[in-house]
Amino acid sequence: MYEDKSTVEIVEADPAEVITPARVAEIHKECLAKLESEKPDQYWTLDTVKKQLVGK
Numbered sequence: 001m002y003e004d005k006s007t008v009e010i011v012e013a014d015p016a017e018v019i020t021p022a023r024v025a026e027i028h029k030e031c032l033a034k035l036e037s038e039k040p041d042q043y044w045t046l047d048t049v050k051k052q053l054v055g056k
Contacts, residue, residue: 042048
């Protein structure tokens with residue numbers, strides 16, 4: 001791979017457009033909560049997964 005360092009342009013991001021690690025964690029938790037709410041209790045446990053695999 002060739003990189004032409006003479007044409008590299010560094011652009012400072014607008015702080016309003018930057019997402020923080022803390023916000024990423026919040027979004028992740030929100031997505032997990034939504035996913036969990038759509039599945040029955042104990043859906044993600046090892047025992048449940050084993051039962052699903054045996055049934056296939």
